[in-house]
Each structure stands twice: as structure tokens, then as C-alpha cells.
Amino acid sequence: MAPLDKNDDGTPKIGKDPLEIPKLACGASADIHTFEAAPEHNEPLGFPGELLDNWKEVAIAKMGELAEKNRAFRVYLDTCVKCGACTDKCHYFLGTGDPKNMPVARQDLLRSVYRRYYTFAGKYFPKLVGARDLTKEVLDEWYTYYHQCSQCRRCAVSCPYGIDTAEISMAAREILDSVGVGQKYCNEIIAKLKKTGNNLGLNPKALRATLDDLEEDLEDETGIPVKIPLDVKGADILLITPSADFFAEPHIDGLLGYAKVFHSAGVSWTLSSYASEAANFGMFIGSYENMREVSWRIRQAAKDLGVKRIVFGECGHAWRVAYSFLNTLAGPFDFLDQNYPIPQHILEFTLDEIESGRLKIDKSKNDEYVMTFHDSCNVARGSSMGREEGGQFEVPRAVLKAVCNNYYDMDPDTIRENTFCCGGGGGLLTDDLLDLRVKGAKPRMTALQQVTEEHGVTHMAAICAICKTQFSKVMPKYGYDMDSIMSVHQLVANAVILDGQETDEADEPVAEEST
């Protein structure tokens, strides 16, 4: 696990400081270009299949429409004073050194065009205020650099005016989609979800078969028939979880954790095959309509199954959409039990079980791990949990500390509201962007390296499907094993003792060792 000295494969060198600012390297990531969508990916989303002949007029009109429909877009384009406070906040800038990855510069790619067509100064004095015409080169530049933004909002926290680059980046992608230039990864996935109910394209039969296997694993491990119900009408709780939880590691181990917690709590719950996806890629592409359609499936499934509550599994952007947008997009949820948060996060549920003493825990089961926690960006800056402000930081930590003995936080400038994106958020978790993803993970990996050196941290937990996939892919490039990333509910699953479960080796729950 030694720090890398030289990177033959282009991975950035890990330094001492996760916030280390690189020298400007103009054009350093200009060639990182994610695959464009084909007509069959764009059309099911209501977008033109390919670049329109009159794309320029359509794009300019769309820009004006967004300024009318979205206050954030209009105000943020007007109020930036170019103070520079955000310039060193983006993980992709820190990782690549490309100045167009500085948040303000990224915004300016679009702001410069908006000024040209929609402001007095830009119409009559374009050179003076840095306004420019919309050309094909500009459009291509948008495509490149607005797909190097993971919409993590770290820059928005640092801005004196609250300017959120994520809003600009979403708008830019919406404009690109509206002229027929979509991103393959996002649009293909949304199209798949509209067909099958999840991003993977799993049909109900395949899903049930997968869950059967997992139930078997659970019974083998615990000796208890823990169920993972699907499409059970009349269940109390509908669990909406990212489809990665059905097949990817370490996501599956998180799903097993949810199942154990629900089993132990004795509640009736179910998954839905129709709404078998928590992630909502409609947000990534800035499409209100698509985001609404994806969200709406959850409402339909909840009504169809007659559930009383909705609980979300571990997924970062999904939780932002769920916590902040779901009520708006698919509400009102007057048909659900109003005594519980709508929707509720699985961590809120689990923490309640732990705090009430209903969940039996043997912390020592996680003694082989020395943990830290990666605050997923969209949970940290776009949502909350629990009853208190800042609950999105405290609830996961409270659960982690309740199920394992060894826990250390990373550098305060890299966690909580200052957390870094994993490097794969916002629709960038695709192999054609792997180079960018590795570079974007550098600040987080540096912060992790620090606690590894100082406290011997071996593993990092996360509550986002994207973070988990991203880290299991990029951590090996930074000298960590791919299973150094864990689900929070994986640790919960390890520590939970179910009623009637025989503990292996018949060892008594070990008295807590003082550290």
C-alpha cells in the first residue's frame, strides 16, 4: 500500500496534501470525450436522434427558455464576479490541472454564450465582457467539459453567492440533448429504465432469480431464512435501492445488510420490479421531464403495492432526488403513513433500530477493519437525514460507530460539506471516462492515504452505488485492494446478530476492547 512514486499508467502521483493545487495545464483534459449517444438512446427520452440542422437557433432558444424556467440558472449566470474562490475546489481540476475544469471557467463556457445573446453588454461589447458566439467548436467544448463535471456542488459551498456549477452543467446537458447531442452512458440507461424499471435492464424474472441466490447466501450464513421480497402486495415498506445492489460488489453486501435489519425489525417489506432502481439519471442530464418520469414509477409502485412507507437504499444522487425532489416530482404522498419521513433513508431506519436497542450488534465482528467514511457528495451537499441539520453527516457516522470499533475521519477539509466527489458521479461512471475518473479520485485517495499512514485505516465505507463502483475500480490504481471500499450496511450486516442465529465458533460477543 505504498504511495506510488511514478505512474507509468498516467495515474496522478499522490502527494501529501489532498488540496494541493496543480499548475495550470491548458487543454490537459480537452481530449477526454465521453461517447455520444446514438439516435436509439436519445429518442426514447424525447430528444432529437442526432444533431439538428438548425441546432444553433434551438440551443440559443433553449438557453432562453431555461433562464425563464429556472431562477438558479438565470441568477447564477448574472452574479458571478470572477473572484476566484472556487478555482481550486473541483476534484477534476485538482486531478487534471486543466483550467477549464475550474468551476468558474466551466460556467463561463456557457455564460460567455448566454451573455452574447441575452445581455446588453454581451450584445454590444462582446470582447469587453468575454462574450462569444455559439459555434460548433463551442458546442463540442460544452460536450467535453460539461461531461467532466460530476455535479458534486463542492464549488457551490465555496461560492460567496452560492453559485452552483451543477445547475449550469445540468442546463448545458439539457441544451445539448435538445439539439440531439446526448451522452451515451446516461441516455442509454434512462431508456433502459423506461423499458425495464432499472438501469441494468433486469427483468422481473431475472431479478427474482438473483434475489433467490442472495436469500440462499443469507440462510447459509445465518441459518435463518431471511427473505428479500419482491412485488409483495400489502407490505408495509417499499424499498427503493440502486440496481447495482443486486449484482455489484460491495453493493450486494449492503443489500444483505438491509435485509437483515428489516428481518430483525420484524417489518414487512418488499422491492418492486417496476421501480427497481433508486438512481435517477434524469438529474444528471438536467431533464426535469425525464427525472419526473423516473420518479413517478416509485409513486405508481407504492400505490400498486399498497405500501405505507418508502425507504431508500444506499445511493447518493438517488438520495438527493429522493430527499429534495421526490415530493415535488411525484407527490403528494398523502396515501402513505405520515408518521414516518417520506421518503426515509435506510440509515435513518437502521439508526432507529440501533438506538432503540432492538438491533443486536456484535461490534467485534468488524475488528479486522480500521474504517473511515467517504461522505458521498450528493448526500453531503444536496440532502439531509434525521431530524437535525447536518444529519446526513451524523447519521452514517453514528451507524458506523455503532457497528465497528475502529473508526477515524479523514482531513476535515475533505469530509462532510467539504467532501470530494469519488470521481465518478454525475453520469461519468463510464469506462470511456476512466482516465478522468482516476484523476478525479486523486484528492480523495490522498486524504485516504493520510489516515492510512496516521491511523492504519484499511477500509473506507460509502453510501452511494456510484462511489462504491468507482472506488472498487480506481482504488487498485492507488495501491489499495478493490475491496477496500465497503457499503455501510455491509458492516451492519457483519455485526448484526439475528434472533436465533448461532454465532460461529460459539464465541460469546467479545467485550469491547479499549483502543
Next chain:
Amino acid sequence: MLSTLYAVLLYAATILLVVGVATKVLKYARTPAPLKIPVSPAPRTRTGVVLRMAREVLFFQSLFKSNKWIWVFGFLFHWGMLLVLLRHLRYFTQPVWWWVDLIQPIGVYAGFAMMAGLLGLFARRVFQERIRYISSPSDYLMLALLILIAFSGLMMKFVTPTDIIMVKAYMLGLMRFQILELPTTLPLLVHLGSVAILMIIFPISKLMHAPGLFFAPSRTQVDNAREFRHKTAWADQLPPLPETIPASGEN
């Protein structure tokens, strides 16, 4: 002649400033925010948001956390300018309000603070390569204009005093739509002229950050989306989606 010219300039600048800013602010206020997008640390209550905004406006809280140098210069400049502006109320009121008299001595030092802040910001824009990269000509000119205003003001105070009684009479006259005689010293003409330019460009420039700050949904929204359903007129007009799962399983 010059008195009339400046009177016209100042009247025009005032009208453009007021009408321009009001138009923009109305536009901001009327543009809907379709979703709840408060950014952390996001208060759960309206009171919390008011306090948050107060900390932002009075102390530049987020800037303090994100960049100490910009904060120092920005803070000196803005607070210096505020005190200087308040001090200037003495040229528009007769008798002068007691609290304006009270800040009179501080107001003079505030002029230097303002100047120091502006020079610091200018230096950062020139020497810090990241900020230089994002700067347009207008960004330098804006600072230069403010420096000119501060410099000409300080000149009048400390180097070539202007007949301040006459200036005050002129301003009070303008407020009653009478054009009296304006002293014709160069620093004063530069001072008033550059202030008028600043007022004119205010609504069509990044100076709109001042009112715009209060319309940033990321900071002004209450974090209570689960408890209260946030709605927008245009979103309500979208075609309804089916309440139950369609037979085909596809939406």
C-alpha cells in the same frame, strides 16, 4: 454649463440604476425555482435561512471558509465602501443625521480600507494565474473604475480640497430639481463622473451580484422538502402521468 451637464448625467445615472436594478430584481423574483436545491449547511427553518444569509451578507461566511486572501480584500473593500457611502449621506441631508456625524471620523479611514481592498483584489487578478485565467477586460476595468472613485475621493479629502459647502448645496439642489453651481475642480469632476458610470453599468454588469445574492436558491431555500411539497406553476402544467402501473409495464 458643466453644472448642467453633470446634473443631466447624475439624473440619467440614477434613473438607469433604479429602473435597471428594479427590472432585473423583478425578473429574478418572478423566475420560478422548480426544485429545492439548498446547499449544505442548509438550515431547516426560515429563521435559520435568515441567519445564514445575514452571516453571508455581513461577514462573507462562505468566502471566509473558502479563501482567506479574497476574503480579507473583499471584506476591507465592501465594509470600507459601506462606511464611505454612509458618510456621504451628509451631502444629501440637512441637517445631517446624528449617526452620520457619529461615523464621520471612521468614514475617512474606511476610504483607505476600501482602497487597500481594491488594490489587493486587483493584484490577485493580475498575479494569481488561476484568477488571471478567468478574468475578462471588464473585470479589470471594474476594479479600475472603483479605484478611480476611491482615489479621486481621497484626493479631495487630503490633497486638493474641494469647496464641500458648494458641493452639498449642488446635491441638495438636485434633490429639489434645481441646478446650482458645481465646483469645477478636477478630482470632483472625475469622482462624480466615475460614480455616474458605475451607476449606469450596475444593472448590466456583474455588480448585480449584490441584489442577486438574495435570489440564489442554493442559499435562500429552506431545507424542508420532505415536510412541505415545493411546487412550480410550469411544472404543474406538465401532462399528468398515470396513477397506476400501465398493463405493459412501460410508462
